[in-house]
Amino acid sequence: MKFxxxxxxxxxxxxxxxxxxxxxxxxxxxxxxxxDKGLVNLKNNCLKNYDHYQGEAKATCDKIINGxxxxxxxxxxxxxxxxxxxxxxxLAILCPLILIIISSYEVNTIFKSxxxxxxLKRERYFTFLKKVFKKMYRYVFMFPLFMLLIFLICSLNSSxxxxxxxxxxxxxxxxxxxxxxxxxxxxxxxxFFSAFYLNLTLIVMRKQHNYFLLVIESFLLLIAIxxxxxxxxxxxxxxxxxxxxxxxxxxxxxxxxFNLANASIPITLLxxxxxxxxxxxxxxxxxxxxxxxxxxxEKNN
Numbered sequence: 001m002k003f004x005x006x007x008x009x010x011x012x013x014x015x016x017x018x019x020x021x022x023x024x025x026x027x028x029x030x031x032x033x034x035x036d037k038g039l040v041n042l043k044n045n046c047l048k049n050y051d052h053y054q055g056e057a058k059a060t061c062d063k064i065i066n067g068x069x070x071x072x073x074x075x076x077x078x079x080x081x082x083x084x085x086x087x088x089x090x091l092a093i094l095c096p097l098i099l100i101i102i103s104s105y106e107v108n109t110i111f112k113s114x115x116x117x118x119x120l121k122r123e124r125y126f127t128f129l130k131k132v133f134k135k136m137y138r139y140v141f142m143f144p145l146f147m148l149l150i151f152l153i154c155s156l157n158s159s160x161x162x163x164x165x166x167x168x169x170x171x172x173x174x175x176x177x178x179x180x181x182x183x184x185x186x187x188x189x190x191x192f193f194s195a196f197y198l199n200l201t202l203i204v205m206r207k208q209h210n211y212f213l214l215v216i217e218s219f220l221l222l223i224a225i226x227x228x229x230x231x232x233x234x235x236x237x238x239x240x241x242x243x244x245x246x247x248x249x250x251x252x253x254x255x256x257x258f259n260l261a262n263a264s265i266p267i268t269l270l271x272x273x274x275x276x277x278x279x280x281x282x283x284x285x286x287x288x289x290x291x292x293x294x295x296x297x298e299k300n301n
Contacts, residue, residue, distance in 0.1 A: 021150070076160050076179055111205065144190050199283050202283045222252065
């Protein structure tokens, strides 16, 4: 019971994640079955009315009858594209909020209840910060692992033919590198952004020890940064002054959409990594003064 009480927020998210994974797998199988049924109906229709077709229509029927028309829903890229559009696109907003809620609860309690003051009397400041940051970052791999499971589901009984993708409007970076490179880059990108969201929370937590206000202020800070990047950096600097579309890369909610239409994978990863590094430096500067942290903790009732 103590474990459940201590980790009830994470357990709720875990249950939600398991339900989502089952739902995604069920949706993939349903779409594949529907297209298989559609191909069977087309084949039966071609066999029934074959003599009435001419030209291109007859050539298409020949492909269907000979089994040359494949079920595109069995392609890895098509599977993931549909899952991304229908199931996980909203995680761009939910991911940072969920991370803020479940990661900051216990750490914020340490500051709010003055446990931090007792810990600092028994151990060095560096040891204290190491324990605090470890608790804060323990869920940083949650969404990368979640996406890895989704990729595994999409790869089951799948083809990896890139011609299907090249004939569509889907954007998957350089397909010559193969699906492994894309998956690894996708997961690393989410990992960088997850660490970035946690850093923003730590920056706010340095002064704000009220849990509910901490969650709200951290999320508002994230939205404010996003609006600045979208309006000023992309809208004004890149669109109007430089006249370039690469400004779309400057999107801190790009973890799950992984939009590669205007930039390569290395550039996209460089931006998410830069966000993590810059906020890590700010976190260091915010927490380097032990005396000031002690004073702020002493102010808590």
